[in-house]
Amino acid sequence: MDLAALKTQLKNFVQSMFEEGVLDNQFSQIQALQDSTNPNFVEEVITLFCNDAERIINEINRNLGYQNVDFSNLDSYVHQLKGSSSSIGANRLKLACANLRQASDERNKEGCLQALQLITCEYCLLRRKFQALLHLERSIVELETNQK
Amino acid sequence: MGMAIDRDDTQFHVLAVDDSLIDRKLIERLLKTSSFQVTAVDSGSKALEFLGLNNNDADDDEEYEQRDSNTESVSSDEDQDHQDLGLGVNLIITDYCMPGMTGYDLLKKIKKSSSFKDIPVVIMSSENIPSRINRCLEDGAEEFFLKPVQLSDVNKLRPHLMKGRSKDIDSSHKTTSTRLISSGD
Numbered sequence: 001m002d003l004a005a006l007k008t009q010l011k012n013f014v015q016s017m018f019e020e021g022v023l024d025n026q027f028s029q030i031q032a033l034q035d036s037t038n039p040n041f042v043e044e045v046i047t048l049f050c051n052d053a054e055r056i057i058n059e060i061n062r063n064l065g066y067q068n069v070d071f072s073n074l075d076s077y078v079h080q081l082k083g084s085s086s087s088i089g090a091n092r093l094k095l096a097c098a099n100l101r102q103a104s105d106e107r108n109k110e111g112c113l114q115a116l117q118l119i120t121c122e123y124c125l126l127r128r129k130f131q132a133l134l135h136l137e138r139s140i141v142e143l144e145t146n147q148k
Numbered sequence: 149m150g151m152a153i154d155r156d157d158t159q160f161h162v163l164a165v166d167d168s169l170i171d172r173k174l175i176e177r178l179l180k181t182s183s184f185q186v187t188a189v190d191s192g193s194k195a196l197e198f199l200g201l202n203n204n205d206a207d208d209d210e211e212y213e214q215r216d217s218n219t220e221s222v223s224s225d226e227d228q229d230h231q232d233l234g235l236g237v238n239l240i241i242t243d244y245c246m247p248g249m250t251g252y253d254l255l256k257k258i259k260k261s262s263s264f265k266d267i268p269v270v271i272m273s274s275e276n277i278p279s280r281i282n283r284c285l286e287d288g289a290e291e292f293f294l295k296p297v298q299l300s301d302v303n304k305l306r307p308h309l310m311k312g313r314s315k316d317i318d319s320s321h322k323t324t325s326t327r328l329i330s331s332g333d
Contacts, residue, residue: 026296029296029298029299030174032299033174033177033178033181038177041177044173045170045173045174048169048170048173049170052168052169052170076247079245079274080168082274083168083171083274083295084168084170084171086274086295086296087168087170087171087174087295087296088170089296
């Protein structure tokens with residue numbers, strides 16, 4: 001596939017993520033911060049985000065495994081995940097966090113477990129899409145480098 | 149040598165404080181895109197450390213009375229270092245919600261410090277809580293940005309920095325003579 005076609009494919013792919021509500025405008029802001037002096041910025045941010053999100057989701061899982069859940073601890077983790085999601089433009093994941101926040105506020109363990117399932121779902125979807133996005137990005141960079 | 153104001157007049161140095169790795173990366177990129185020099189740290193205590201302010205130093209004038217076994221003793225040489233380090237930072241931008249020292253706590257400490265109280269402080273938060281915002285602004289924060297911070301927010305920083313710079317130039321002579329007196333020479 002040629003460079004122009006790849007770029008179009010990437011653009012359309014990101015657009016579909018906007019339309020599905022998976023991403024919001026904040027992601028465009030991040031893309032806009034990538035330039036020739038920082039050619040891997042999007043990849044770096046996505047990588048940081050995924051590592052962080054997985055760490056937090058694991059911690060929340062662990063927390064909810066205890067008989068007596070430490071809800072204030074849980075609160076702190078949800079806050080972190082919601083913040084990261086917001087910063088990268090992960091819209092649906094951010095909304096899923098609000099669900100967990102609500103259940104945690106109500107000290108509703110069952111509600112928290114359900115909300116966590118949704119978060120895990122949304123995160124897995126997002127990660128899959130990010131992987132596809134990065135694959136496209138790398139192909140583009142490779143082609144551009146070869147053309148120089 | 150005295151106090152050398154070693155400052156590149158074309159570049160401002162911003163100290164960014166945020167416990168979130170992603171947010172640190174973002175704010176750093178935003179600031180650099182706007183041609184600021186950036187130092188990013190992950191806590192309020194690291195910020196104070198960078199400025200040369202010991203965690204327990206609430207007010208430089210009280211330093212000599214505040215010594216206890218836990219506090220590093222502050223000599224008059226270190227007092228000079230505080231000033232020199234502090235002059236390197238033109239603005240502090242900090243997250244509000246951080247474990248340990250919050251951005252608000254950091255704001256208070258900065259404003260209590262005779263060396264650094266004139267450095268503009270900007271607070272960022274993911275939560276839109278009017279009482280929180282008002283409290284920060286009333287207690288000395290120049291601006292309050294809602295996260296995620298945008299380039300348009302960062303563009304609002306320059307006027308605060310320009311204001312600070314002209315004040316620095318005016319007060320530099322006064323600061324020199326004050327230090328000479330307090331260092332006990």
